[in-house]
Amino acid sequence: MSQPTSAPMIALERVSRWHGQVIGLNDVSFQLPAGLTALLGPNGAGKSTLLKLVTGQLKPHTGRVIAMGMEPFANPTLASHLGYCPEIDNFYEELTGREFVTLLAAMNGIQGATAKKRIQEVMEQVGMADRCDRRIGGYSKGMRQRIKVAQAIVHDPDILVMDEPLNGLDPVGRREMVELMQSFAARGKCVLVSSHILYEVEQITDRILVIFKGRVLAQGNIHDIRDQIDKHPHHIRIITDRPRELAANLIFQPFVLSARVDPKDEKLIEVETHQPDIFYGALPKIALAGNFQIERFHSPDNNLEAVFRYLVGDA
């Protein structure tokens, strides 16, 4: 998806923020124009800290945060231009979804008939029109997620910040939520969405900001960053009945760099490849043709931590 580019709507200039002794964000600088950007990083990377700084819930200890030309901390003028969908559920369980969103809309100055009309529109947008008059206490995780998004967009903000918004949604819900983010961005808004799942981010946008241990590691096009990741040899472990024969077969495949039987476990083969997608596609065919029993296979590299360690040069 190509996106509009324009003057920065969010800028961080050498921002650091500690939580007591722990560093949440460490000397971070970047600029974001309008459009949809994903903030990708493993658990504890500093995503929530960054999003709270952008939305003015935290004050930087050093450096400056600028959103739409203003500093967000304790800034009510800016608050009406910002929408925030938090990671945690912080609801009044006795209220209905509609009552909750009405309350938050009122805090942004939307009241009376305007509020009524707008809230109905928003409930339809997030797929809650038929359920928003039920008590939040009885909602599923996915319904709570949708109500969080409804309160974040009810005042049609210019900057929409969402902390792990796809958590708890089923595949249909995820698709609808991604479409909603994309349509927001297509209207010239700035949407910043955090996630710790690389393939999820690939389905949301091509523009990413990679964060790890409080630092921004990379910013740019996801395909360029994916290419860097793909240059890293990918390890796959296979448990099979005839490991020596299978390893001898695999080593002749053009997409395999190495295949060796583990000296400590004689049923285990360790494979290295630069093309894991091709490897996973070919393995069942190779097994069938050679009548190999594949008991199990997995990749120790499939977790994001390994990818991030590689990007920072620790791997």
Ligand SMILES: Nc1ncnc2c1ncn2[C@@H]1O[C@H](COP(=O)(O)OP(=O)(O)OP(=O)(O)O)[C@@H](O)[C@H]1O
């Ligand atoms: N209130 C707090 N008190 C102490 N440490 C904190 C606090 N909030 C965050 N941290 C620490 O700061 C670092 C960054 O946390 P942050 O929540 O920003 O990361 P994250 O990428 O959002 O992770 P997650 O997805 O697990 O929420 C972590 O080491 C975390 O333990």
